Amino acid sequence: MTQVTERIPKRPARRSSKPNGQWKVDGTEPLNANEEMKAKDNGLNVRERIETIYAEGGFASIDPEDLHGRFRWWGLYTQRKQGIPGGKTATLEPHELEDEYFMLRVRIDGGALTSEQLRVIGGISTEFARDTADMTDRQNVQLHWIDVRDMPEIWRRLEAVNLNTTEACGDVPRVILGSPVAGIAADELIDPTPTIHEVARRYVGNPEFANLPRKFKSAITGHPSQDVVHEINDIALVAVEHPELGIGFDLWVGGGLSAAPRLGERLGVFVSEEQAPDVWEGVVSIFRDYGFRRLRNRARLKFLLADWGVEKFRQVLQDEYLGYELPDGPAAPVPSEPGDHSGVHEQKDGRFYVGLTPLVGRVSGTILTSLADLLEKHGSERLRTTPHQKIVALDIAAEKVESFVAGARELGLEAEPGLLARSAIACTGIEYCKLAIVDTKDTAASAIREIESRLEDHTGKLPKKLSLHVNGCPNSCARIQTADIGLKGQLITNDAGEQVSGFQVHLGGTLATSEDGQAGLGRTVRGLKVAADELPDYVTTLLDRYSEGSTDGESFAAWANRVEDEDLS
Structure with a gap:
């Protein structure tokens, strides 16, 4: 980015002839049904109703406003009714397409799991989700065929092993992508785990950030392969070494795909590890306060960045939200290796991690439970999910790698996949x-x-x-x-x-x-x-x-x- 040499002057906010629903410009009056739903009752509040009303009364007892809106704040979407052909997708109403079952996302910030947690997810799949499970490209695990009556028990089991579904969907900060080899790769610049944990601790489930214009996607990596698809996230922090300030993060904002794709842009600033949570808060706050809310198809940070440009975005971040200037920073070097971590690699402690490919992310509860057993049999209790629908097994001793790879292959998890797989x-x-x-x-x-x-x-x-x-x-x-x-x-x-x-x-x-x-x-x-x-x-x-x-x-x-x-x- 070109160095900012001139501060953008503050101008009085002017209301446009047709407001965009920007809270700091147009006020907070809801301009569409979705905004009215969120203003009426925070989506986080629906959990109590799920546990005390809907789990008792079943699908028919669910308020439609909760069903098609607030359920998402707890990772729940109704799934498609079986047998409806693709030609009907655009002609039927949502309630005609939906089944009385749910997709459920288990939120896994940074993709970090223990074998115990994996076994719990596998057990939930086999007992409550007809043995379905998919690894997503957001490092989550996604289950299907969930009955709302089972949600209290599912949450009890997940939370007993420090897992959750909080804000796995909805107009909220979604799961935070993190390097699958955080803390274990020999060539890592910085371990992003403390930053991911601090951001999640402060802001996930925080009502102040539970009503955003739409979803907000984050990614943080300390690995030189830049393994978190940072260019397509609303905010990304990518490890970089500053010539005077040492190792920290390069800040990217405004990426996103869908029907109007836009790659994120560097703000050109250097963010220290200590500053990272505050900078994250500043960026998500800009989205909350200035993001476009009137039209859902423009309610992503990428549209605000396109309207403002990076220089104004940087200045607003510094002046209104941080209260200090961020130093200019260099761009991270171009990666020298792929960021999918497929195959066998040595860790910095001499043990090995093994990147496994379930073909197009499809697994099952049975496979996940068996993988937990396989890990423990080979002396490991840790694994990671990846932004590429993959699994990375950690802490495998050198003499056990060959046996582990063979055992994973029997489960359909391939350490040496083909070119396309x-x-x-x-x-x-x-x-x-x-x-x-x-x-x-x-x-x-x-x-x-x-x-x-x-x-x-x-x-x-x-x-x-x-x-x-x-x-x-x-x-x-x-x-x-x-x-x-x-x-x-x-x-x-x-x-x-x-x-x-x-x-x-x-x-x-x-x-x-x-x-x-x-x-x-x-x-x-x-x-x-x-x-x-x-x-x-x-x-x-x-x-x-x-x-x-x-x-x-x-x-x-x-x-x-x-x-x-x-x-x-």
Whole structure:
């Protein structure tokens, strides 16, 4: 960022002809039904009603305003009723799409779990969630088929091992992403765990920050691989070494994807470890007080940053919320390694951590419980979830690594995944999500298996990495714009004139990478859509063209952004 040499003058706030619902500009009068719901009763208050009324009376007893609003503050969304095709998604009302069961997110700040906690999640899955469990790309574990009658017991079990679902969804500070190798990696610059814990302690469940314009996503890492997808979070703190001030954080703000993607920007400041919680509070407070609330599709921090620019944002942060100037700071170096932590790596204490891939994040309660047993059998009681739908097992002794890797493979958790499996991500899809149009998990897993079987005989060059992200609707929960190959679900018409499940294709997206040196959103090719059952043919054809047309050392993303549309169709 260019150094700020001039303070932005304070001007009296002026009410626009059509207010945006910015509390510090327009006042706090609610301008839509969602804001009215939050103003009437803080979402955190719904837990008491769940435990004392709805768990007793069942689904039919739930107030619709709580059901479709405040339940999210405790990690609960109604799931999609089974059997409703994708073509009905946009034509049915929400209550017609929903089942009388819930998706539940277990919040895991920093992705840190013990084997005991994992076993509790696994037990909840098998007993209350029909053995369902998915690793999300926000380091949470997501369960399905939850009955509201079971929530008091589920919370009791989670909280007995210091887990919770507080603000796992809703217009609140969502889970804080953290480096999966925090505190154990030999090349770590700083352990972000104390900062993550302090932010969570102060602000998660705090009523002052439980009514934001929309969700607020955070990421903090001390690892040089920049392993928390910092460019697409509302706030991110990335470890950096200042030439005079030592090691601290580089501050990023305003990232987010969905239908209007925008990469975050550096404010150009250096944040010390001691300052980090206060800076986090300042940024989220700006969002609370100045964020756009009138229109839900503009109620994210990225729209405020686009309106203000980084210089004004920095000045408001310093003048109105911190009360002091932050020093200018350098950018963190470009990573020299991938940030998914797949495979076997030595820890700073001489033991090893093992990055495991459950294909497209799909696991089960049975698998999670078995993994807890496997960890303890091999002398470990710690693991981490990752922002890439992966699991990292910690503290494995050198002589036990081979046995652990073999045991994990028997559970479907692969330490040596194939080219596509390693970087594949898929959202929940039509199986459970009311917004989805197509299937994602099974479609992606089947396509990956078929493509990788074909690649066994591939004689040409292949890229060092290839990320495949599959999303069931336009909202980009699976980060399609940042993948080498991103697939956005939609219904398409095939050559026979039939309406079938398919995908719009995004190509050449990338986040922190050692190959290209910068992040960028993928491109779309006009008119390019691929039917779900044609994915293996399309991807293998694409890889053949990459093999023939790429230069030595050229990444797939660089090649895809360089060539003509016809090479990608």
